[in-house]
Amino acid sequence: MMKVSPLILTIFLSFTSIIWSQNHSHETGHALMYPNIDGYVTLKTDLHQHTVFSDGDVWPTIRVLEALRENLDAISLTEHLEYQPHQEDIPHPDRNRAYQLALEEAKDHDLLIIPGSEITREAPIGHSNALFISDANILLAEKPETPFIEAKKQGAFVFWNHPAWYRQSPSGNPILTQFQMERITNGELHGIEVINEYDYAEESLALALKYNLTIMGTSDIHGLIDWQYLEKGFHRPITLVFAKEKSVASMREALFKGSTVAVYNKLLVGKSEFLTPLLKASIQINKAVYMENADILEVELENISSSDLLFENTMNFTFYSNPPVFEIPAGKTHILRIKTLQKAENIILKLKALGAYTAPKVHPEISWTITVE
Numbered sequence: 001m002m003k004v005s006p007l008i009l010t011i012f013l014s015f016t017s018i019i020w021s022q023n024h025s026h027e028t029g030h031a032l033m034y035p036n037i038d039g040y041v042t043l044k045t046d047l048h049q050h051t052v053f054s055d056g057d058v059w060p061t062i063r064v065l066e067a068l069r070e071n072l073d074a075i076s077l078t079e080h081l082e083y084q085p086h087q088e089d090i091p092h093p094d095r096n097r098a099y100q101l102a103l104e105e106a107k108d109h110d111l112l113i114i115p116g117s118e119i120t121r122e123a124p125i126g127h128s129n130a131l132f133i134s135d136a137n138i139l140l141a142e143k144p145e146t147p148f149i150e151a152k153k154q155g156a157f158v159f160w161n162h163p164a165w166y167r168q169s170p171s172g173n174p175i176l177t178q179f180q181m182e183r184i185t186n187g188e189l190h191g192i193e194v195i196n197e198y199d200y201a202e203e204s205l206a207l208a209l210k211y212n213l214t215i216m217g218t219s220d221i222h223g224l225i226d227w228q229y230l231e232k233g234f235h236r237p238i239t240l241v242f243a244k245e246k247s248v249a250s251m252r253e254a255l256f257k258g259s260t261v262a263v264y265n266k267l268l269v270g271k272s273e274f275l276t277p278l279l280k281a282s283i284q285i286n287k288a289v290y291m292e293n294a295d296i297l298e299v300e301l302e303n304i305s306s307s308d309l310l311f312e313n314t315m316n317f318t319f320y321s322n323p324p325v326f327e328i329p330a331g332k333t334h335i336l337r338i339k340t341l342q343k344a345e346n347i348i349l350k351l352k353a354l355g356a357y358t359a360p361k362v363h364p365e366i367s368w369t370i371t372v373e
C-alpha cells in the first residue's frame, strides 16, 4: 500500500467529489424521453451492441450502466457468433455469457436484457441479429442458412444489420440478394436497420416498406457510448418499440408486428401509423390566447421528447413574427403567433415534420386541435 499525506488526501478527496458531482448532474441530463402513444407504452431500445465477448472494447456490465444513464428500457448484447478476436485472452466456450453477465447486472434495475447474437458472414449474406434466442451456441454452424433456421426454431426475431455498409456494399446502398429473399419468404428475416451507427439509408427504408420489414435503428456500439455520442452532445441511435406493456414478451410481439420508429437525435423514421401519433404526443399545447386587440392567436407549444423537432407550417393561416419553418429543441417551448383573420374558438394546427420520414422523401403531417382559452 502507498503512504499518502493527509493534506494530499484531502485535496484528492475534494477533487474527486467535484468530479463526482459533475458527473452526477450530467447523468439526469442524458436521460432519453419519448411519450407513450394511445394504447402503447413507448420502449426505448438499443438492440445491437458489442462487448469484449466479440469485438467490443468493454465488459457487458458497462453496457448496462450506459443504458441506465440514457434511460433505455431494453438492450441486447449481440456478439458476433463467428468473429471472436478476444478469445485468446478471454476464452469463453459459451456464446450466451455476455447476456448472462448483463442480466445479472440489470437485475436490480428496470432494464430488459434481450438475449441476442449477430450472425456474421461475408457479403452477399451479410450480418443479421437474432433476438429472443434461447441458446446462441446452437446458431453456430458452417452452412449460411443454418443459423437462420435454428433462430426460427427458437422463436427469434431476426433483422438485417447495416445493409448499406460500404465494406459489404461499396455503393453505400443495400443490395437485397437471393439469400435474403429466401430468408424473408421462409419467415426467417423480419426486420432491417435503416439507421446503423451514424448512417441513415433511405434505400433501406424503401426495402423495409416494400417487404414489410420492421424498421430498426441501432448504435452497433463497440467502444464507449460516452465517447462516440454523449460527449459530442447527442444520443445514440435507438429503436422506439410500441408495446402493450414493458415486458420481454410484449416487446417481442411488437417487433414482429413492426410497431417501431427508428430515432437518431432529430431524425425519426417509421411507419405513419406510429410516427404520426408519436410526433403528435411529443408536442404539448400549453396555452392558446388571442393577443390584445388582434386576431392573432398566441399558442405555446412544448416539445416533451428528446428529439429537436423541425416543422413547416402547412395551414392556410400564416404566422405573425414567426418564420414558416421553425425548430422546437428537445424539452423546450416555442410561441407561435397564428393569424386566424377572425377570432375562432378552436383551430386545427397543421405542421409538417421535416426531420421525420414515413417513406423516402416523405414527411408526416401532424394535426392538433387547439381550443382557445
Ligand SMILES: [Zn+2]
Pocket (backbone or CB within 6 Å): 118, 127, 161, 162
Ligand atoms: Zn455487423
Ligand SMILES: [Zn+2]
Pocket (backbone or CB within 6 Å): 048, 049, 050, 118, 161, 220
Ligand atoms: Zn454489430
